[in-house]
Amino acid sequence: MARVARGDERAFQLLSRRHLPAMVGLARRILGNAGEAEDVAQEAFIRVWTYAPRWQPLAQFRTWLTRVVVNLCLDRKRRARWVDLDAAGEVVDPAPRADEKAESNEREQMLTAAIDKLPARQRSAIMLTYVEGMSNAQVAEVLGTSVSAVETLLIRGKQNLRRTLGGVIDKDQ
Secondary structure: OHHHHOOOHHHHHHHHHHHHHHHHHHHHHHHOOHHHHHHHHHHHHHHHHHHHHHOOOOOOHHHHHHHHHHHHHHHHHHHOOOOOHHHHOOOOOOOOOHHHHHHHHHHHHHHHHHHHOOOHHHHHHHHHHHHOOOOHHHHHHHHOOOHHHHHHHHHHHHHHHHHHHOOOOOOOO
């Protein structure tokens, strides 16, 4: 980052190549839209370049960048309108055992819809912990809060998911 702060384009390209795929993936999981995810990741890297001279190494670069991406995603989610899942239609699977695949897809869609309906901070805590595999301490740093607050967000998020799904996800397992 010190080299990027001095205007070193090669250092910026190296950071981008190393971290861009993970940041696009994170944004896609939070936003549910690949096109918007790429926009968010690009915007995050524009901020890396722009704010590099003011960057303070108080946290690891990846943690700081993850926080930027999460915040950009949360901003977009606040502005975005919800789209009914019925508008997406159903996917037909012609492979053998298509009924099982369709049922699995339906459960996955229900889970995704339930996660999307969580409050933004609960959704972010769940995604960062269970999808990105971050520790509670890392999630706390990304969200700018305490570990106990992250634990509370996770507990409430899981309670809301159980309430919304009503046992649908584990009924066959």
